[in-house]
Amino acid sequence: MSNKQESLGETLKNLRKAHRMTQKMLAEGICAQSLISRVENNEELPNVVILQQICQRLDVTLDQLMQFESEEIHGRNDRFNKIHHHFIQKNYLKLAQLLKDESLLSTLYLEADFQRYDYYLSICAFHVDKKPIKALELLKKAISSTHNRESLNLSTIEIQMMSDLGRMYHQKGxxxxxxxELRKVYQLVDGLPEERRTFELNKVYYYYGDVLFELEHYEESFEIVQEGMALAQQFCSYYYLEELFMLNGQLLQETQQIAEATEYFFLAKMVQRIVQD
Known part of the structure; x- marks a missing residue:
């Protein structure tokens, strides 16, 4: 910890911003937005029930928040951010190396921490160790921590876990x-408020579109792929864009639109080169 101790309001505000949440997003389903504002300005202290719910949404313990241990919290979050960076880059070998650090476990406090840890382990088991059964077990264990799968307050990580479960089923035939599974996840994404949508949800559109394609539901697959490409454009993101371009090309090829298909295959190769550079 630094010598300068933060107030509860400052800590709450810093943690909220670190999670890229607005006051409205943090308050959703818990309390009025005005209460969050008053707490952050050190004008009011909410009751313990509301504080506990706020802590759960911010992935911290009540003790940490009340003791203003934001540096410790940020340190843990920084480690997870580095791990998540390699996950997003699909650098699963590096991800596996970071997860082997025994000191990482000592920084985990909450159920959400262990949930993310098991999720990343499952991804490494699948892509690095080539152990699909173990990967599926770890993924189901991680998902079991998500009590309400219909909640609009599901995190992006939780939604991704569910989509990866569908993907593993797909790859097992x-x-x-x-x-x-993927239809449920797509409906969850479709129901998210605009401010909670992120580029990381693009994998949902690809996974769902790909299984629809394999089942020869071409029209529905095409619509899903268009949504995914639109999301990538909205966030100026290349995340799963190569795969979406390739799938769109395959769909166009199936409907004998050869020239258009060739264009999307070319775009997929271009994205691959950009990401690799």
Missing amino acids: QLELALV
């Missing part, structure tokens, strides 16, 4: 099971 269990297409109908994959379709059911």
